[in-house]
Amino acid sequence: MQTHFSPDQLADSQTAASERIIRKCVHCGFCATSCPTFTLLGDELDSPRGRIYLIKDMLENARQPGPEVVKHIDRCLSCLSCANTCPSDVHYGHLVDHARAYIEQHHRRPLADRLIRWLLAKVLPHPGRFRLALKAAALGRPFAARFNRSPALRPLAAMLRLAPRTVPAAAAHRPAPVPDRKGRVALLQGCAEPVLRPEIRAATIRLLERAGHEVVFARGEGCCGSLALHMGRTHDALAAARRNVDAWTREIEQEGLDAIIVTVSGCGSTLKDYAHLLRDDPAYADKAARVAALALDLSEYLERVDLRVDGSVPPLRIAWHPPCSLQHGQKVTEAPVRLLRAAGFDVHLPADAHLCCGSAGTYNILQSAIAERLGQRKAAALGASEAELIVTANIGCATQIALHSQLPMVHLAELLDWATGGPAPAMLAQVAAHVHLETFQ
Numbered sequence: 001m002q003t004h005f006s007p008d009q010l011a012d013s014q015t016a017a018s019e020r021i022i023r024k025c026v027h028c029g030f031c032a033t034s035c036p037t038f039t040l041l042g043d044e045l046d047s048p049r050g051r052i053y054l055i056k057d058m059l060e061n062a063r064q065p066g067p068e069v070v071k072h073i074d075r076c077l078s079c080l081s082c083a084n085t086c087p088s089d090v091h092y093g094h095l096v097d098h099a100r101a102y103i104e105q106h107h108r109r110p111l112a113d114r115l116i117r118w119l120l121a122k123v124l125p126h127p128g129r130f131r132l133a134l135k136a137a138a139l140g141r142p143f144a145a146r147f148n149r150s151p152a153l154r155p156l157a158a159m160l161r162l163a164p165r166t167v168p169a170a171a172a173h174r175p176a177p178v179p180d181r182k183g184r185v186a187l188l189q190g191c192a193e194p195v196l197r198p199e200i201r202a203a204t205i206r207l208l209e210r211a212g213h214e215v216v217f218a219r220g221e222g223c224c225g226s227l228a229l230h231m232g233r234t235h236d237a238l239a240a241a242r243r244n245v246d247a248w249t250r251e252i253e254q255e256g257l258d259a260i261i262v263t264v265s266g267c268g269s270t271l272k273d274y275a276h277l278l279r280d281d282p283a284y285a286d287k288a289a290r291v292a293a294l295a296l297d298l299s300e301y302l303e304r305v306d307l308r309v310d311g312s313v314p315p316l317r318i319a320w321h322p323p324c325s326l327q328h329g330q331k332v333t334e335a336p337v338r339l340l341r342a343a344g345f346d347v348h349l350p351a352d353a354h355l356c357c358g359s360a361g362t363y364n365i366l367q368s369a370i371a372e373r374l375g376q377r378k379a380a381a382l383g384a385s386e387a388e389l390i391v392t393a394n395i396g397c398a399t400q401i402a403l404h405s406q407l408p409m410v411h412l413a414e415l416l417d418w419a420t421g422g423p424a425p426a427m428l429a430q431v432a433a434h435v436h437l438e439t440f441q
């Protein structure tokens with residue numbers, strides 16, 4: 001695609017990077033059919049190619065983005081299915097991140113939208129505040145239907161719908177030293193996952209320690225920054241990335257790390273991109289590249305580990321839901337399936353596995369109508385495999401799909417922990433009728 005940026009514009013490194021991305025696009029449109037929003041809405045401006053045109057026009061002409069442009073960019077899930085399909089290697093993810101940051105700087109959203117985005121940015125990345133907010137959701141639940149009738153308040157209704165009715169107690173399971181350790185890894189503690197499903201972290205620690213790998217929590221580490229990044233709040237995302245790079249650099253320089261393990265694939269995608277995010281910061285560029293190179297999804301690390309499957313679990317029929325951030329963002333597709341099959345499970349992929357479930361960070365709050373259609377579609381595809389449970393690797397997907405499916409949602413770590421001597425996932429106890437629990441207790 002031809003571009004006409006001025007030399008002054010190209011002096012800005014982010015604009016120069018976006019210009020290189022735009023120039024790679026050859027307008028072929030191959031990406032359209034892999035795009036969930038184009039598939040649902042059928043509007044060229046809700047396709048990757050249409051959005052690239054909008055972004056090009058906005059950046060090249062230094063335009064103040066109007067509501068129409070903002071609407072189509074906001075509707076993008078950042079699922080990166082398009083980037084995976086593109087024959088010209090257009091790095092759409094970095095381009096849309098730039099567009100979101102530009103919109104945040106040059107567009108004044110309606111008051112309710114600004115307040116809701118501020119609330120999400122101030123609450124979700126902080127586990128203590130998030131837990132309090134979930135408890136407070138009980139007070140707002142009676143008003144959910146009323147909120148849903150007002151487009152401005154619909155995100156509040158979506159938050160209430162997504163909030164669990166019971167908030168689990170804070171995780172008590174901590175890593176312990178491992179004698180004769182075979183490896184030493186940091187585990188990203190994350191923000192939303194330990195609040196919503198603390199058992200995932202506990203299962204991960206047990207699994208790794210049982211295999212002889214020491215797990216550490218780096219002091220000072222927190223949210224990876226992806227929620228802020230996808231809302232265009234670049235300043236917050238960079239601050240989160242720098243804080244985490246500092247925390248893991250201390251661990252690397254003291255006792256060393258073999259990997260930084262991530263159990264939430266959305267966070268893993270962002271961590272692996274820290275080198276790009278901090279490339280213009282001379283104090284952090286090298287350290288960020290070192291941290292990014294160590295970041296691995298749990299499934300990638302487990303393939304290098306001697307997992308002793310004890311053969312005691314039943315060969316449950318499983319629907320594997322590959323999160324977009326894992327399959328498109330990190331291009332990890334085979335490892336989770338191989339691990340689950342090696343553990344004795346009967347693994348099935350749903351039709352259209354490449355299409356997003358509608359979770360996408362805060363998307364199911366800010367774009368709840370589209371997210372709902374995507375969630376229903378995904379739950380139906382997963383259910384059609386006649387599986388007894390759904391397994392995934394991202395808390396956002398688990399929460400979103402659980403809204404639309406009766407099947408238990410389990411994290412990969414919980415099943416592998418169970419298959420190597422740990423307890424059966426608590427989620428399965430709720431569906432004893434589905435899986436004949438008494439046979440494997």
Ligand code: SF4
Binds near residue numbers: 046048051083
């Ligand atoms: S990131 Fe996903 S929703 Fe956005 S344009 Fe690409 S395929 Fe479509």
Ligand code: SF4
Binds near residue numbers: 024027030085
């Ligand atoms: S597939 Fe790639 S090159 Fe073709 S229109 Fe989409 S982004 Fe552009």
